[in-house]
Every structure is written in structure tokens, then in C-alpha cells.
Amino acid sequence: MxxxxxxxxxxxxxxxxxxxxxxxxxxxxxxxxxxxxxxxxxxxxxxxxxxxxxxxxxxxxxxxxxxxxxxxxxxxxxxxxxxxxxxxxxxxxxxxxxxxxxxxxxxxxxxxxxxxxxxxxxxxxxxxxxxxxxxxxxxxxxxxxxxxxxxxxxxxxxxxxxxxxxxxxxxxxxxxxxxxxxxxxxxxxxxxxxxxxxFPIYGLQRFSLLYLLGELNRRLDNDEEALIWFGKVLTTYGAPEKVKDMARDMRELIKEKSNI
Incomplete structure (x- = not known):
């Protein structure tokens, strides 16, 4: 830019x-x-x-x-x-x-x-x-x-x-x-x-930032990188189920788009 x-x-x-x-x-x-x-x-x-x-x-x-x-x-x-x-x-x-x-x-x-x-x-x-x-x-x-x-x-x-x-x-x-x-x-x-x-990083706990890193990558079509971050959310101990569900939903969108 x-x-x-x-x-x-x-x-x-x-x-x-x-x-x-x-x-x-x-x-x-x-x-x-x-x-x-x-x-x-x-x-x-x-x-x-x-x-x-x-x-x-x-x-x-x-x-x-x-x-x-x-x-x-x-x-x-x-x-x-x-x-x-x-x-x-x-x-x-x-x-x-x-x-x-x-x-x-x-x-x-x-x-x-x-x-x-x-x-x-x-x-x-x-x-x-x-x-x-x-x-x-x-x-x-x-x-x-x-x-x-x-x-x-x-x-x-x-x-x-x-x-x-x-x-x-x-x-x-x-x-x-x-x-x-x-x-x-x-x-x-x-x-x-x-x-x-x-942490917290600008009010974000670790699991929230992991998710956000995945979602920002997804929005830029960096799908492989996004999947890595979403995977980290799902394997992070103590991450709330709500955040894990969000990560799962975004992961499914990527897989549907890519026919994985």
C-alpha cells in the first residue's frame, strides 16, 4: 500500500x-x-x-x-x-x-x-x-x-x-x-x-488473537496459513467453546471453497 x-x-x-x-x-x-x-x-x-x-x-x-x-x-x-x-x-x-x-x-x-x-x-x-x-x-x-x-x-x-x-x-x-x-x-x-x-494483547487473550490471525488470513485468501491458526485455536487448552466453534466454522468455509 x-x-x-x-x-x-x-x-x-x-x-x-x-x-x-x-x-x-x-x-x-x-x-x-x-x-x-x-x-x-x-x-x-x-x-x-x-x-x-x-x-x-x-x-x-x-x-x-x-x-x-x-x-x-x-x-x-x-x-x-x-x-x-x-x-x-x-x-x-x-x-x-x-x-x-x-x-x-x-x-x-x-x-x-x-x-x-x-x-x-x-x-x-x-x-x-x-x-x-x-x-x-x-x-x-x-x-x-x-x-x-x-x-x-x-x-x-x-x-x-x-x-x-x-x-x-x-x-x-x-x-x-x-x-x-x-x-x-x-x-x-x-x-x-x-x-x-x-497477553492480553490490546484486550485480546491468546485464543482470541489466534482466531483473529486465522480470520484475517482467510479474508486475504491466505487459506493455508489461516488453517494453521484455526488449528492452533482448536488445540489451545482453555480456549472457550464459542471461539473454537468460530474457528471450526471458518475452517469449514475454507474447505468448502477449496473442495478439500
């Missing part, structure tokens, strides 16, 4: 497409449009203090009773009605350009703060966002969070989850090419995380 950060030019980042998301080291549904009036009633402005520049700002947040689950995909993507919390998962400081998924936003370390101040803030051009976000707004904000994560050398699992959620946004738009490109990046990072990080 040559232009993973495309779309951030209007935010001041014109020469970032040569950046690698993961350094070399050892190691389909289209959502129905959301009506503005409906979504507005499930949003509120959350007051935040940026850990990078120490200035206050407000960010859109979703009320707890807002999301309505419609369906779940086999790679953990959830389709929501009325309001989509994925659209608001990235918090962005409008003053300095620091962006991260909300679970990570306050966890930035001191040396990472210096990276943001030196490499993000000088280029940052703020912008105003609409009251209600959509897939395209979410994609821009996820990409900005990914750029921040790359600049401050965040964990591979963090970058992988951003890539996966970006892929989901492209799925909602029916853009299979970009969806697969970001799934490839997510798979690369989760492979590295599996080898180098302690």
Missing part, C-alpha cells in the same frame, strides 16, 4: 507516505446512513486535557445507551444502528495534532510526547469537523492516529488495531481494495505482537 496516509495532506502532512507502519525487526456490508437528528441525541461533548500540549478541548463521545448492535462479522467488526461508536473512537487535540484511540490517548509516555511535539505539531493544520461523523471522517481520524502511533513508535498491537478499524470503515463504504490493504497491515502487526508482546 503506497499511500496509507493519503487524505492527511489537508491537515499539513504532505510527505509522510514513505513512512513504514511496522519497522523491520525480529520478531460485506454497507451501513445505512445515519440520520443527523437521531445521532445528535446520542452524542455529548467530553471535556479533555491534552497530555501533549496541556490545553483543554472538547471531543465528541457516544452515550452508553446509544449504540444498537445489528450484527457481528467474523473478524469482530460490529454493525451498529442509529449511532456508530467506531466513528468517535479517535480523540484528537485540535491544538497540537495529537491523536490516538480513546483507550490510548492518556497513556502517552514522556519521550513520546517529545516525538509528537517535534514531528506532528509543527506540521499540524487544524480543521473543524461536523457535528455528526461518518465513515470518511472516521478514516481521516484513524489515519491521523496511525501517523501519531508510527511517529512515537507505539506498540505493534496498537498500530494493528488502528489498521483493523480503518479497514472496517472502508468495509462500510464497500471499498474492498482499501479494506484489504489495511487488513494486510493489521495482520502484519498482530503477527509481530503475537511473537513479542505479553
Amino acid at each position: 503506497d499511500k496509507i496516509f493519503s487524505g492527511l495532506e489537508n491537515l499539513g502532512f504532505n510527505n509522510v507516505n514513505d513512512l513504514k507502519v511496522f519497522n523491520d525487526q525480529e520478531a460485506e456490508k454497507v451501513a445505512a446512513p445515519i440520520k443527523k437528528l437521531q445521532a445528535d441525541s446520542f452524542l455529548f461533548d467530553k471535556e479533555m486535557k491534552c497530555p501533549v500540549c496541556n490545553l483543554n478541548f472538547k471531543t465528541k463521545s457516544v452515550k452508553v445507551n446509544g449504540p444498537r448492535v445489528q450484527s457481528r462479522d467474523t473478524d469482530f467488526f460490529i454493525t451498529y444502528a442509529v449511532i456508530n461508536p467506531y466513528f468517535y473512537d479517535v480523540w484528537l487535540c485540535p491544538h497540537c495534532g495529537y491523536a490516538a484511540m480513546k483507550a490510548d490517548f492518556p497513556k502517552i509516555k514522556s519521550y513520546q510526547i517529545e516525538d509528537i511535539k517535534n514531528k506532528i505539531s509543527p506540521k499540524w493544520k487544524g480543521k473543524s469537523y461536523p457535528e455528526v461523523y461518518d465513515e470518511n471522517v472516521a478514516i481521516e481520524r484513524y489515519k491521523l492516529a496511525l501517523l501519531n502511533a508510527v511517529v512515537m513508535n507505539a506498540k505493534d498491537s496498537t498500530k494493528s488495531m488502528i489498521c483493523l478499524k480503518t479497514a472496517w470503515m472502508y468495509r462500510m463504504l464497500g471499498d474492498n481494495t482499501n479494506e484489504c490493504s489495511f487488513i494486510e497491515k493489521s495482520l502484519e502487526g498482530f503477527n509481530r505482537a503475537y511473537q513479542n508482546e505479553d
Whole structure:
């Protein structure tokens, strides 16, 4: 993927497409449009203090009773009605350009703060966002969070989850090419995380990550590799039957496709 950060030019980042998301080291549904009036009633402005520049700002947040689950995909993507919390998962400081998924936003370390101040803030051009976000707004904000994560050398699992959620946004738009490109990046990072990080890895226990590695490979038609990961799920002691059943179902899909 040559232009993973495309779309951030209007935010001041014109020469970032040569950046690698993961350094070399050892190691389909289209959502129905959301009506503005409906979504507005499930949003509120959350007051935040940026850990990078120490200035206050407000960010859109979703009320707890807002999301309505419609369906779940086999790679953990959830389709929501009325309001989509994925659209608001990235918090962005409008003053300095620091962006991260909300679970990570306050966890930035001191040396990472210096990276943001030196490499993000000088280029940052703020912008105003609409009251209600959509897939395209979410994609821009996820990409900005990914750029921040790359600049401050965040964990591979963090970058992988951003890539996966970006892929989901492209799925909602029916853009299979970009969806697969970001799934490839997510798979690369989760492979590295599996080898180098302690569990739980971004909230995933070992059996869940084994399954996800299999499913991401399956979605990229890496069927032989997918079967290996699904097999590991089925032989992992203590893996819940629900996850094992999911692995069996995906394994059967591969076998049916391949006439095995």
C-alpha cells in the first residue's frame, strides 16, 4: 500500500507516505446512513486535557445507551444502528495534532510526547469537523492516529488495531481494495505482537488473537496459513467453546471453497 496516509495532506502532512507502519525487526456490508437528528441525541461533548500540549478541548463521545448492535462479522467488526461508536473512537487535540484511540490517548509516555511535539505539531493544520461523523471522517481520524502511533513508535498491537478499524470503515463504504490493504497491515502487526508482546494483547487473550490471525488470513485468501491458526485455536487448552466453534466454522468455509 503506497499511500496509507493519503487524505492527511489537508491537515499539513504532505510527505509522510514513505513512512513504514511496522519497522523491520525480529520478531460485506454497507451501513445505512445515519440520520443527523437521531445521532445528535446520542452524542455529548467530553471535556479533555491534552497530555501533549496541556490545553483543554472538547471531543465528541457516544452515550452508553446509544449504540444498537445489528450484527457481528467474523473478524469482530460490529454493525451498529442509529449511532456508530467506531466513528468517535479517535480523540484528537485540535491544538497540537495529537491523536490516538480513546483507550490510548492518556497513556502517552514522556519521550513520546517529545516525538509528537517535534514531528506532528509543527506540521499540524487544524480543521473543524461536523457535528455528526461518518465513515470518511472516521478514516481521516484513524489515519491521523496511525501517523501519531508510527511517529512515537507505539506498540505493534496498537498500530494493528488502528489498521483493523480503518479497514472496517472502508468495509462500510464497500471499498474492498482499501479494506484489504489495511487488513494486510493489521495482520502484519498482530503477527509481530503475537511473537513479542505479553497477553492480553490490546484486550485480546491468546485464543482470541489466534482466531483473529486465522480470520484475517482467510479474508486475504491466505487459506493455508489461516488453517494453521484455526488449528492452533482448536488445540489451545482453555480456549472457550464459542471461539473454537468460530474457528471450526471458518475452517469449514475454507474447505468448502477449496473442495478439500
